[in-house]
Amino acid sequence: MRPDLVALPPYRPGRAAVPGATAHKLSSNELPYGPLPSVERALVDLLGSVNRYPDFAATALVARLAAKHGVDPASVVLGAGSVEVVSQLVRALAGPGDEVVFAWRSFEAYPLLVSGAGATPVAVPLAPGWRHDLDAMAASITPRTRLVLVCTPNNPTGGVVAHDGLVAFLDRVPGDVVVLVDEAYVEFVTDPDAARGADLFAAHPNVVVARTFSKAYGLAGLRVGYALAPGALARAMRPLAVPFGVTALAQAAAVASLDAEAELAARIAPVLAERARVVDALRGAGYEVADTQANFVWLPLGDRADAVAEQLAADGVLVRPFAGAGVRVSVGTREAGDALLMSLDRSAGGVPRGRVVTAGNDE
Numbered sequence: 001m002r003p004d005l006v007a008l009p010p011y012r013p014g015r016a017a018v019p020g021a022t023a024h025k026l027s028s029n030e031l032p033y034g035p036l037p038s039v040e041r042a043l044v045d046l047l048g049s050v051n052r053y054p055d056f057a058a059t060a061l062v063a064r065l066a067a068k069h070g071v072d073p074a075s076v077v078l079g080a081g082s083v084e085v086v087s088q089l090v091r092a093l094a095g096p097g098d099e100v101v102f103a104w105r106s107f108e109a110y111p112l113l114v115s116g117a118g119a120t121p122v123a124v125p126l127a128p129g130w131r132h133d134l135d136a137m138a139a140s141i142t143p144r145t146r147l148v149l150v151c152t153p154n155n156p157t158g159g160v161v162a163h164d165g166l167v168a169f170l171d172r173v174p175g176d177v178v179v180l181v182d183e184a185y186v187e188f189v190t191d192p193d194a195a196r197g198a199d200l201f202a203a204h205p206n207v208v209v210a211r212t213f214s215k216a217y218g219l220a221g222l223r224v225g226y227a228l229a230p231g232a233l234a235r236a237m238r239p240l241a242v243p244f245g246v247t248a249l250a251q252a253a254a255v256a257s258l259d260a261e262a263e264l265a266a267r268i269a270p271v272l273a274e275r276a277r278v279v280d281a282l283r284g285a286g287y288e289v290a291d292t293q294a295n296f297v298w299l300p301l302g303d304r305a306d307a308v309a310e311q312l313a314a315d316g317v318l319v320r321p322f323a324g325a326g327v328r329v330s331v332g333t334r335e336a337g338d339a340l341l342m343s344l345d346r347s348a349g350g351v352p353r354g355r356v357v358t359a360g361n362d363e
């Protein structure tokens, strides 16, 4: 075995519900709704032909994504989830002796993907307010740096990078260093000043954008995501994909979802309303809550993170703790939000006990 792999910690997925138990799964930033009827039909139509390999080039989906973003189809790279696209990108650019810069805390897959490629992760601490410290990230670029990963909104802390700030950052990044804008949660962003990855992709030859159907599109179980990448880089990434990794079902569901953008947008609105309600209620109860533009909230509970997550789990609310740092709670249904707020209000172990948050009766 490669000795550097022996020491790698495993990826820790969000906690799954115990079969049979009722639980609100707020641990993986999934949408709380099942597939749209049109998406379900597209899936059912394909069930009889799963003996066939999928379209290797995913022609229909690539064409739809190219049209959606106004880019050349040669710039669209698909993966089995956008995490696989990020994996392709990291390995296309970085190997032993190379460095990949990213904020920390950020998406847990980053250090694993970088180390898995044999490259060196360079984790730059977030600034106060759980923001990317773009100055410190720019200063950490060395001649060995091949790639910078910018997650906006940032998982698990929820804040965005400002568009202007990212433009200024790009002006400081050498042209031969690629900057990935990971926009897994971009559909939940309402801040008009937030970074717009597709605009940056159009204006900067060293920008790559990653998007996914797992979060706002509600297709996490199918595994499909994509990158917009300059043609030459896209060509270098594709051979690193798992062959046929994006299944025919995933391709068809993604196309059907792109046909139903308006219906999907209508399902995001209640998530945004619930996000605002949960943030207000938590702050009203005395919790520190990071500003969020994603479908989750970050509670910087420090050493209490694991204990609070356990208490919530006992009450049937599954969240994602990060030991010693905080708890990430996905925004789900109003019912799930009520269960969360009531459980926190009941336990309040060492947390200032605030007013009682009552369960709403609408929706």
Ligand SMILES: *Cc1c(COP(=O)(O)O)cnc(C)c1O
Pocket: 080, 081, 082, 083, 084, 107, 151, 155, 182, 184, 211, 212, 213, 214, 215, 220, 223, 224, 225
């Ligand atoms: C969820 C997530 C992804 C992508 O997940 P896939 O299911 O692999 O598409 C990418 N980046 C971040 C930051 C995420 O949170």
